[in-house]
Amino acid sequence: MPYDVKQYLGLTLADAEAQWRSILARAEVGPGENQVDYVPVETLLCAAAMVALGNVSYGSGLASRGPTPIPELAHVFRRRRTSITSKMANLEGGRSRGGRSDQRLWEVLRDDHRQLFDLYRVILAAARRTGARPELLPDFLELEHSDTFELLGQDEIDETAVEAALRERLEQYTGAGSERPSERQVLARVRIDQHRFAKAVLINCGWECVFCGFGLTDRSKPTLLRASHIKPWRSSDDHERRDVRNGVAACPTHDAAFDAGDLTLSEELEVIASARITSSSNPAVRLMFGAPLLRQHIRLLPGGHSPRPDYLDWHRERIFLT
Template sequence: MLCYGLFLADDPVVDPHRYGGGTMHTAPQLVHDLAALFVRPPGSITSKMMNLDGSRANGAKYEVQFFMEMGADLARFFGLYATALQAARHMGINARRLPDFLRLEQVTEYPLIGLDDLADSRFDETIEKEAAQLRAAKLQHNQELSAAETTRIVEHRARVGHRAFATEVLRRFDFTCGFCGMAPHSLRGNRLIVASHIKPWADSSNRERRDPRNGIAACPTHDAAFDRGLITVNGGLRVHRSRGLRASIEADTGIEHNFGESLRDALIVPSGVEPPRKTYLRWHHEHIYRDSLS
């Protein structure tokens, strides 16, 4: 149950697919803390997460069922998590040995952020395709799951994965629009800054979907313009406006207001943060941008 909770952690974000073998020591301290608590190696924590989300086909049947049931009713999960934490404290296990990584001891409301990106029309189609693959993989391990069950698993996996991605991108950009610098820190949690993929979710591999360097944080207006290819960012992080957008700026004061001088010349990336990868940016100019860079 705690391993399931790791999918929902946002500080640190725990992506079980990112660590293994020689890189296990780079996993967040939280993974090492939980492993120590259960007197198991850290890899057992990330393996359990991958059994839960069905990405290891040889995981036990009840693990994916647990994953689905919790995903269908997160309020119930948070109740179980709070009970487990309370029981641990009662047994004398303090916050150093078992950190309250979902911060429920301090916070009562748990916002789910950054799911807008999954409103893509290709979401359902991609989910169905991946559900069929999971169903086939599970059958090879003599586990028969219905089409409805595998769809729910894959969809929930996409949502928790996306939540971790969006949280990490927003943190890297310090909740600031990379295009205009709007930083509504006093209104956090109001979705005035969103994180979206540079190379769209439906076109990305699983690794690319989770890569925070495939993300840009932006205000809703600039996010939409980027998603629709009205603006793009070149490999040197310069922001480009499409010919169509430039014509609208001349003709329309509303567009001029949002896309004229308010748009920065270069994408704002806080110092010390790795900028978006050039491969994703190139994909964006080649497939999404409605103009050419030259």
């Protein structure tokens, strides 16, 4: 049955639970068998997946490559991967016979990702309550365990830098032949990219300050840890802004010192302090930036990604205060 936009946007926890129970009771679709119609939680998760994947073409090639969360959604929905990418194409308006209600829904959500995030949280809560554990349905936007919808790492991107990024991304669509996104859509993508970068850096660094080991056990609220770029966000291109090897996790004190150029790292990941730090006679400075609190080398998880040497070179040459 067709749904109107109000039914999607007004989705309740009870509605979502009922829809999940019907989804989880489905049998696998056999060759040549028709699939059942999409219910709102499926369509909304496809919309959330579009945010996660960014600006891509939703054709059969995407289905065959199978980037997360396409195979995961196909598995839990008991659908083919091509069905998931076709639904995304419907939402985007890329199919001549696509449902108009899908297009109207995406027109609302693409300019208001916060509303989509609200619905995403409701859908995942309902999924967990009806038996769809993270192993079956992963939190691919990494928003499930936040008490609020505050995205991580947003304090690193100032207004001037965001405006520059907006202009840069919008210019990519000039004469490109594809629909030019709105400023709100691009801004939402910039912010979710930064959130995913920050989350990846915190995980890579074991949820602790690489300089001193400070950390909190409540990983849903890493409010006293920062995930900062080594080569600053404002000076990086899109790839560098998303690259986990361009980030370190730090407590507020050591994060501020790293950003200000009072700390840097050698190619061997040795911690180097500036002259004004090493020459200071202030007891608090000597405590925070001396042994045993300050490590001689930063510590990463076994198998973690080490900072890329060119990012470290950039920081030493352009930020560090010798």
